[in-house]
Amino acid sequence: MADRVGNRGYVTYALRRAAQAVVVILLAYVLTFVVISVLPGDPVTTTLRNPQSGFTEEQIARIVSYYGLDQPVLVQLWHSLSRFLTGDLGVSLRTNLPVSHLVAEVVPSTLVLAASALAIAVVLAFTIAFGVQYLPRPFGPALRAFPSLFLSVPTFLIGLLLIQLFSFQLGLFRVIDSDSGLATFFAALTLGIFVSAQIAEVLIANLDQEARQEYAGVARSRGLGQVQLLLRHLLKPSALPVVTVLALMVGEVLGGSVITEAIFGRAGVGSLVQRSVSTQDLPVLQAVVTLAAVVFVVVNLVADLVYPLLDPRVRLLAGQRRSTARPEPGVPEPGVAAR
Amino acid sequence: MAPQDRLTTTTLTRHPLPAPGVAPTDGPHPAALLRVEGLSVAYGGDEVVSGVGFTVAAGASLALIGESGSGKSTIARALLRLLPAGVGRASGRVEFDGREVLGLPERHFRPLRGRTLGFVPQDPNSSLNPVRTIGMQAQEAARLVEGIDAGERTDLVLETFAQVGLTDPRRAYDAYPHELSGGMLQRVLIGLAVLPRPSLLVADEPTSALDVTIQKRILDLLSGLRESLGISLLLITHDLAIAAERAESLIVLKDGVVQEAGPTASVFARPTSAYARQLHADVPALNPDRYADLRAVGATRAADPSTPVKIEVRGVTKTFGTDGNRITAVNGVSFAVPAGTTHALVGESGSGKTTAIRLLLGLEQPDVGRIVVAGEELHGRSHASLRGVRRHLQLVYQNPFTSLDPTWRVERLVREPLDRFAIGDKRERSQLVRAALESVGLGEHLLSRKPSALSGGQRQRVAIARALVVRPDVIVLDEPTSALDVSVQADIVDVLLRLQAELGLTYVFVSHDLALVRQLAHTVSVMERGRIVEHGTVTQIFDDPQEQYTRTLLDSIPVGAGSAS
Structure with a gap:
């Protein structure tokens, strides 16, 4: 009985922590997006109109509309976020390759x-x-x-x-x-x-x-x-x-x-x-910063989930971690015989 | 708790124990098991123990008595050679079984620890590793027994747990320390100490962290094991009554120097040194009428039906926890306190005393019932007007070592309530602070000290001055002396009674120590599991207790009578 209640407490705790982790990742994505969009400098001008990149005005227009760069920032954020949620990280401005491809190439080494x-x-x-x-x-x-x-x-x-x-x-x-x-x-x-x-x-x-x-x-x-x-x-x-x-x-x-x-x-x-x-390759930057946030959040989630299993003093009450060093004064001490 | 009290008499097959009550067959204590000569211990340059000598014969018991700072615990640590490394230095001669051990290299001394020298620590709650199960730690003691395999070791641990009165040894074995109560942990620690069958058990204030009823059970257990296993006992305590009840001879220590030594009967009944006489006078149980004169003022008020009622608590119930795990901490509690008298709430840990006073102080809201202080309803009022009532309702907390901010000076500590309630201007506050300190017997030279530069007794006086400074009518005293030595306790009781006689204060006194209650209080409520089981004047409760629970509490008071055989 006590074990079952304990397990339920752990599951509640784990679910709550996982949900918090997802929220943190989404917030990190939004924050990165906002920071990048208020940064000085226009990537379209510096990257796409750079003569060396060899884009024609037509291609530039296509890229601009693909990223919705001609639309208000909030709409851009919405599009970017919905693409992110479906796993689409976009295309690199510098190499014209999918961002996920670039990232997958370097991740194993790191x-x-x-x-x-x-x-x-x-x-x-x-x-x-x-x-x-x-x-x-x-x-x-x-x-x-x-x-x-x-x-x-x-x-x-x-x-x-x-x-x-x-x-x-x-x-x-x-x-x-x-x-x-x-x-x-x-x-x-x-x-x-x-x-x-x-x-x-x-x-x-x-x-x-x-x-x-x-x-x-x-x-x-x-x-x-x-x-x-x-x-x-x-x-x-x-x-x-x-x-x-x-x-x-x-x-x-x-x-x-x-x-x-x-x-x-x-x-x-x-x-x-x-x-x-x-090179102000914004889609790649956005992806890498988000990746870092995901790694950080996931690792800390794992630490949070493992800790209660290692330290017997940590009890999970209503999905929260509490240290039960001693019973509260005035509350009968739980005895072995009483359980 | 009750079923655990029996000293279970399990017979061990591999380690046969004599039946309890049967004395070892070697006849009356032959040679000295432990002989200490000219033992001195210094921490850095300060000598805290000077030239102490005593002997403990095989199977005998000796008590070291003294207040904190007398060096009694230091002696215990020096005997076990567990003084803090690099700081403490012991010199002199300690012979164990005729062999000098103080100068022995550590690797030759270590085999003695546990095997021949057992140790029972002071605070069971901090004496076991919190992140390892009790069983894992018990195995360490079992490994000291030679010639048995792993399975036999576990059996031996479980048998020992049963022997020290743990009703469910398997549960205790699998539990982590925080899952057991203090009394059960002390049983575990005693079990671990006696398991390898040492010839001497050093018990350093083994019950000072426990309730009186549990104290009695633990001391009974130690006496029983001593007799049945023939183990010698070196008992360290600050309570003369406990020492006299449990040891054959006594050594009285002060400032690291022996004041008096001899057989219990003579030292206890006819103390010759001034200090031993003082210790005797400070034990509440031995001097129930010590403060009769001071107490008489309140007693007259309590007996007079025309005295106004200061505090009225009626039908108060408080439940904590959510559906699955509800605990009714206070259950239909009612009592009334006449102005200028002391009402005692008595009971063990978990009886609901603390919750009762939290309700009285307005720190918790009752589920049912009402509390009226000086004609003012305490609950269901605004925060601001509750503050007004609280000014007349002050608390002295039990542990002056933790209740005062260590970074503040005495002046600020005592002045704080005046600042909070915005009483008087700067000059008036300063006068009020001085007056409050004077009334608890502290000089002005302490104003600029921090708590760390004060003794325990001085700290508790500061805490009382802090409560007094706003001129309250009611002071709630939450075990105000439980963290202090008996001699300091006597001081504090004296201050409290004097203040009551002079200022007509009403006290609510919370304690588990009935002997102290008898010296101090006028009326008593005995609490058990959130209910008041018995209620009456001090005379009624002490001379004619009606409830079994009250009698148990009364029986637990050590009085030094019937000293150990």
């Missing part, structure tokens, strides 16, 4: 980069956090400085250093061959170092805090050593907030990939954005 960067970040962050706790005196405390160091050094500098050292000096990979395994690894490392810093800081702070909790001392009174205490007791409560941080980091990774791809000469979403901005 996905590989982002996923490896996140994986490297997580491994690095946990290594640093454990080292801080358990390495002997001069080394452990010294590691504490690393996260803030990683945060304060710009990504491009780390990237250039890695290229200088491992490509030019040691010749481990060739910058020209940007899709090789090692090149991808170093690109991901560049991005991962930056991302790991914020995860490591959360983890170090949480481990410190959990180690000071009453229960940690009581667990030691049961004869647990430092390593057992860490693995059995401190790790899980300290790592739970990392789920939330990781989801937020996805935004950083997407932003950081623009710079990293430029440094390592990789074709990806970042380079596509770069080209589209410089």
Whole structure:
């Protein structure tokens, strides 16, 4: 009985969160559209009437009417939104190819980069956090400085250093061959170092805090050593907030990939954005920004949906997440026997 | 709760237990199990324990008594070598079974923890990992028992849970800590401590976070296990009555120095040190008439039928929750309080006391019933006029460690209600603040302090001054001393009674401590599960209780009588 009610609570919660996610994506689309349309500069003039593009006045008129560029902004938004909802992302102004085609071309490469960067970040962050706790005196405390160091050094500098050292000096990979395994690894490392810093800081702070909790001392009174205490007791409560941080980091990774791809000469979403901005290829920009919003929202939705399954203290009440640390005063405490 | 109280006598096949009540066969306590000599502990440069020495014989029980800051918990931590790393330093000699352990390297000491030295912590609610099931944590204790496999370990845990009086061991095993009540969690923790059969159990204020009735059950459980398993007990407490009831010998500590030590009978009955005498005088249960003179003023008012009624609560009911999960927190509660007297609401956690006073303060709306304070109907009025009534209705919250904003200074804390109600100009407010502080016995030099620079007793005086400063008629006291030591509690009770005699204040006093109620209150309502089960004057309730529940509460008061054998 209790389980069934619990499941119903979870389903309500999940549906509510999913609905919110859809609303956020639509809002992101509208907002992008509005921002792009108020930007100075007329893409029709700069792109289509550019002699190099080779469009005839007739073609230009067709493109203009296809996008409804001659119509009021609100009507344009309506058309654009309804096309988006049917999965039609439009046609690139620069290449005249379908936007979905352009995006699909670059997404896998960025996905590989982002996923490896996140994986490297997580491994690095946990290594640093454990080292801080358990390495002997001069080394452990010294590691504490690393996260803030990683945060304060710009990504491009780390990237250039890695290229200088491992490509030019040691010749481990060739910058020209940007899709090789090692090149991808170093690109991901560049991005991962930056991302790991914020995860490591959360983890170090949480481990410190959990180690000071009453229960940690009581667990030691049961004869647990430092390593057992860490693995059995401190790790899980300290790592739970990392789920939330990781989801937020996805935004950083997407932003950081623009710079990293430029440094390592990789074709990806970042380079596509770069080209589209410089040529004012609005349909592509609109699609990429929306794609980023979708990824961000979906990842955070997953984090929200997974969290209640990991943390037993989070109870779902009327579709909302609540922490039930202790029963309210004045309300009878739920007893095991009473259930 | 009731069925869990029985100490279940499960016999373990692999770990045979002597039947409860049967003393260990080694005869009367042979050699010293624990011998402490010249133990000193320093945090940084501050020595908090100085040259403490005592011995605990095998199977014996010893209580360390003292107020907070006396170093008693520090001694417990030092014995288990769980002092904060790098900060706390212990010196002296601690012998366990004839072997010096204070200087032992950690890897040689660690096997002793749990196996021979068991520990029962103070606050059960924060002593188990919140994100792991109780069973997973119990397995850690079971792993200390050698020569049994995984299945046998689980059986052993379940048997131990049954033994400490958990009615449904399997449920407790699968539960997360937040799913059990404080009393049940303390049973779990005691179970985990005794499971590997240690020879000494160190219990650091094992009941100070629990209700009186649960306190008695937990102490009974500890005494029972001590007898049936032959475990020695080092009990740490601030309550002399508990210590005298549960231990064979006592050590009285103050500021890290032993004041008095000896067999319970002599220390308790004929304390020789001034401090031990003071502790004895501060225990409410041992001195029910300590404040008889001050209380007499209100008692006369309560007995006089012409005294006007200050508070009238009639037929009030409050239900929380939605359809599936409704809880009637307060159910048809009625009582009346004559002006200038103290009415006590007594009951355990969950009895509805807190909801009752929230209704009285106008913080909740009753579903049914009415509440009249000083002739004014409290509910169904506008927000503005409710504020006017609230000025005469102030609250002193139970925990002064959390109820005062840590970033504010005393002057601002006490002045805030004056600012809120826009009383007087700047100069008058300043005078009123000083007057309020003086009336609770605090000097002007404290005005610029922050709460962190005050003791617990001083903080609670500030909280009382804050309530007093707007000159209310009624003060609601929500367990105002439950977070404080007995000696500080005596201070606060003295201040409260003095103020009532001088200013004619009406108190509504919420407590689960009947001994304190007897010292302080004039009339009593006993609450159980949202209802008032018994009502009367203090004399009626204490001398002639009618209800079984009231008798249970009365029986739970530790009085130090019949000290442990």
